[in-house]
Amino acid sequence: MANVSSTPSQTATPVNGEAPDVIDLSVVIVNYNVREFLEQALRSVERAAAGLEVEVFVVDNNSVDGSVELVREAFPGVRLIVNERNVGFSKANNQAIRTARGRYLLILNPDTIVQEDTLSTLVRFMEAHPQAGAVGCKILNPDGTFALESRRAFPTPRTAFFRMLGLSRLFPRSRYFGRYNLTYLPVDEVAEVDALSGSCMLVRRDALYRGFGIADGEPTIRNPPSEVPDATGAGLLDESFFMYGEDLDWCYRIQQAGWKIFYTPETQIIHYKGESTKKGELRYVRLFYGAMLRFAEKHLEERYSRLFIWMLRLGVLARASLSVLAQALRRLVAPLLDFVVVFAVVALLGMVRSAQTGVTFTALFYGMVAPAYALCTVVAVAAAGGYRHRRRHRVGPAWIGAGLGLLMISAVSFFVRDIAFSRAVVLVSFPVGAALMSAFRLLRRTRRSGPRRALLVGHAAEALRLHGMLAGRPQPPFQLVGYVATDDEAGEGPPQVPRLGTLRHLRDLVRLRRIDDVVFAADGLSNQTLFRLMQQLRGLPVQSRILAEGREHIIGKASIDDLSTPSLIEAEETLGAPRSRMARRAFEAPLALLGLLLHPFVALAARLAGPASFWSRLAGRTRQMPAVLAGRRALVGYHEDDAFRPPPEWDLQPGVFAVTDMLPAARPSREEASQGYWFYVRNQSAFLDWTIVVRTLRALNR
Numbered sequence: 205m206a207n208v209s210s211t212p213s214q215t216a217t218p219v220n221g222e223a224p225d226v227i228d229l230s231v232v233i234v235n236y237n238v239r240e241f242l243e244q245a246l247r248s249v250e251r252a253a254a255g256l257e258v259e260v261f262v263v264d265n266n267s268v269d270g271s272v273e274l275v276r277e278a279f280p281g282v283r284l285i286v287n288e289r290n291v292g293f294s295k296a297n298n299q300a301i302r303t304a305r306g307r308y309l310l311i312l313n314p315d316t317i318v319q320e321d322t323l324s325t326l327v328r329f330m331e332a333h334p335q336a337g338a339v340g341c342k343i344l345n346p347d348g349t350f351a352l353e354s355r356r357a358f359p360t361p362r363t364a365f366f367r368m369l370g371l372s373r374l375f376p377r378s379r380y381f382g383r384y385n386l387t388y389l390p391v392d393e394v395a396e397v398d399a400l401s402g403s404c405m406l407v408r409r410d411a412l413y414r415g416f417g418i419a420d421g422e423p424t425i426r427n428p429p430s431e432v433p434d435a436t437g438a439g440l441l442d443e444s445f446f447m448y449g450e451d452l453d454w455c456y457r458i459q460q461a462g463w464k465i466f467y468t469p470e471t472q473i474i475h476y477k478g479e480s481t482k483k484g485e486l487r488y489v490r491l492f493y494g495a496m497l498r499f500a501e502k503h504l505e506e507r508y509s510r511l512f513i514w515m516l517r518l519g520v521l522a523r524a525s526l527s528v529l530a531q532a533l534r535r536l537v538a539p540l541l542d543f544v545v546v547f548a549v550v551a552l553l554g555m556v557r558s559a560q561t562g563v564t565f566t567a568l569f570y571g572m573v574a575p576a577y578a579l580c581t582v583v584a585v586a587a588a589g590g591y592r593h594r595r596r597h598r599v600g601p602a603w604i605g606a607g608l609g610l611l612m613i614s615a616v617s618f619f620v621r622d623i624a625f626s627r628a629v630v631l632v633s634f635p636v637g638a639a640l641m642s643a644f645r646l647l648r649r650t651r652r653s654g655p656r657r658a659l660l661v662g663h664a665a666e667a668l669r670l671h672g673m674l675a676g677r678p679q680p681p682f683q684l685v686g687y688v689a690t691d692d693e694a695g696e697g698p699p700q701v702p703r704l705g706t707l708r709h710l711r712d713l714v715r716l717r718r719i720d721d722v723v724f725a726a727d728g729l730s731n732q733t734l735f736r737l738m739q740q741l742r743g744l745p746v747q748s749r750i751l752a753e754g755r756e757h758i759i760g761k762a763s764i765d766d767l768s769t770p771s772l773i774e775a776e777e778t779l780g781a782p783r784s785r786m787a788r789r790a791f792e793a794p795l796a797l798l799g800l801l802l803h804p805f806v807a808l809a810a811r812l813a814g815p816a817s818f819w820s821r822l823a824g825r826t827r828q829m830p831a832v833l834a835g836r837r838a839l840v841g842y843h844e845d846d847a848f849r850p851p852p853e854w855d856l857q858p859g860v861f862a863v864t865d866m867l868p869a870a871r872p873s874r875e876e877a878s879q880g881y882w883f884y885v886r887n888q889s890a891f892l893d894w895t896i897v898v899r900t901l902r903a904l905n906r
Contacts, residue, residue, distance in 0.1 A: 228258060228306060229256055229257070229258045229259075229306045229323060230308070230310070231312055232261045232263065233246070233249075234265065236266075241315040243274055243278065246275075252321065252324070254320070255324055259304065259306065260279075260281070262283070262285070263287065265289070265291060266708070283303075293402070293450060294441035297440075298440045301412075301441075307408070308408060308409065310323065310405070310407075311402055311405045311406075312403070316404060319473065325341070325471040329468050330408055333466060336408065336464050337407065337458040337461070338454075338455060338466070339400075339406050339465075340466075341468055341470070341473060342354055343403065343404060343475050344474050346474060351475060352385040352387065354400070355386050355389075355395065355399075356398060376388070394466065398456075399455035399456070400451060400467065401475075403475050408463070411458050411463045412438055412439060413439065441453075442457075535591070539585070539591055542602070542605070545637060545640050549633050549637040550630065553629045553633055573613065573630070576612075576613060577609050581605045581608070584608035584612075588604045589601060590604075605641075610634040613630050656682040656683065657683055657685050657720050658682040658683065659684070659721075659723070660684060660686075660722075661688045661722060662690060663689070663690065663725065663728055664697050666727055666751060667697070667725075669751075670701075670723065671700050671701050682720065685717060685719070686701055686704040687703060688709065688710050689703055689707075690729065707737065710722075710741070711744070715744060721748075722746055722747070723751050724748065726750050734750070735853075736853035788838070791890040791894075792832055795839060797833065799825070799829040800830060803826040806823045837859060838859045838860070840860075840862070840884075841861075841863070842862055843858070843859070846864055861896055863884040864876075864881075866895075866896055867880050
């Protein structure tokens with residue numbers, strides 16, 4: 205749902221007190237949490253609008269950084285469309301295009317700066333080239349270099365193949381290899397191209413649909429816009445592209461409708477690429493490569509063989525996998541550092557011990573004992589949660605890991621006599637390795653700039669109460685920057701603790717304001733709501749806590765790492781830590797693979813034993829194992845025909861084995877099923893999954 209401001213254009217020139225029927229240009233900017241860049245872009249558009257009749261649209265996709273307030277206060281002439289959720293780039297642009305009055309439409313990113321002559325130059329180019337359906341200009345990176353996305357070619361089989369292999373980078377001047385970004389063409393020459401960048405693209409309205417006009421001050425279209433090209437034009441942006449790929453698709457359809465696409469170097473803009481998404485979550489990687497697949501399947505499947513489409517799909521998936529792998533490798537930095545530290549300590553102490561005693565340590569010590577000790581330590585630190593975002597600076601897991609590593613290697617030394625001579629070295633390595641790992645953690649902690657930042661989720665009264673509790677402490681554990689309301693109550697909140705937004709803004713607020721701690725007020729929030737909100741924050745470097753209801757004081761140490769008080773407790777102690785998908789898949793995949801391998805034998809036994817046998821019931825389960833491996837089903841989840849369907853926030857899938865299989869009743873009531881699933885969500889683990897599987901198999905055999 206959108207709230208549309210009908211403020212008239214700031215730069216349009218009235219005629220006899222009335223708005224002109226059709227104006228020169230409509231500028232459409234879709235914004236998402238880039239307030240400072242948006243202001244800069246609007247200022248540059250103001251200066252570039254001289255001599256033209258221009259209207260400016262800003263479509264805000266539920267920003268939480270004050271972008272909407274900025275536009276209302278500083279740019280009252282801009283037509284503002286405020287969405288209550290992020291509807292995506294294509295849909296947001298279409299919202300403005302449907303009401304725009306310009307003969308030309310400029311799609312512009314908020315993280316751009318246009319030159320004073322950009323708008324007039326692009327309009328003049330279109331008037332001089334009546335066959336042009338769209339035109340783009342030279343795009344510069346922030347460092348002044350030419351941005352390759354200024355002009356592109358469609359990913360034909362040859363073009364895509366060369367780009368996937370990296371040949372376009374190795375031979376950019378080759379007309380054969382450098383086709384995708386047209387790097388063989390001079391950047392200072394006008395060129396007809398396949399596609400432009402959606403960060404700055406001027407489109408002729410007649411290229412979209414014919415019959416545009418104004419009646420009673422509102423746009424009218426004799427031939428309504430379509431999302432597919434036809435005899436009347438290319439249509440609007442395809443809203444199935446949430447983000448990325450929509451500009452490529454639009455240019456393709458404009459050409460299919462009989463128009464040409466041009467690049468001109470006569471003017472230029474600066475583009476601060478991806479500022480609204482560079483804080484970078486895995487979902488943007490999926491969106492980008494998913495858009496490429498969507499384009500190939502939509503436009504290229506009919507023209508080229510299925511083999512090419514599959515090759516392109518594999519190439520895109522490979523590139524996406526590399527991006528995911530790069531993120532995973534960044535998370536491995538801490539465990540790799542711990543491994544190197546412990547290995548170096550054990551090896552160096554072994555050398556010292558060898559020099560003292562004259563006993564030469566064999567290659568077995570350096571090739572097995574030292575790396576095994578380091579590996580056991582890292583595994584133990586991980587098991588203690590020492591590599592999680594919110595615990596990565598804690599010293600405790602380092603000592604726990606080093607201690608468990610010592611116990612494991614010491615136990616092995618009793619059975620393997622060849623490494624028994626190294627017990628003294630292993631024993632001394634424990635305090636030295638733990639101390640060094642702790643020192644690195646403390647060093648990273650001291651490099652933090654400023655105190656920890658926190659926000660409260662709850663009512664204004666609870667925010668004020670927590671603010672007072674923190675104010676009474678000489679060394680508060682964090683700084684309360686504001687609160688997130690649990691409803692859409694109006695107002696800005698008390699002056700001491702500002703209201704930052706509502707629950708739908710929570711994840712973006714945590715990400716953009718660099719929040720370290722989220723404090724949930726137990727007064728007014730159910731446990732199920734608390735768990736749902738914690739699930740929303742999964743993957744962010746944030747610690748969840750609960751402010752207990754009715755407590756008046758914070759009692760305990762001031763250290764945030766060891767905070768344990770009656771009033772402020774860790775949320776996970778109350779609800780349990782949400783189980784990660786990776787941990788779930790690590791348990792499910794081997795069992796699903798085993799079930800898949802056993803299925804032919806189980807199916808044969810079922811045929812011999814009959815439809816009412818245990819083997820027949822078991823075959824019904826093993827038959828679903830491919831869906832588990834593909835991620836479409838869970839090993840343990842819910843039955844689709846249960847009286848209660850778990851809400852999406854609980855992150856449960858249909859399962860081969862259901863939680864309700866554990867309940868006494870054959871067909872549990874809605875309330876019984878709800879309680880069973882809620883227990884599972886709060887306590888889920890590999891052990892609980894195994895228990896459900898085993899008990900269900902026993903029940904099948906009755």
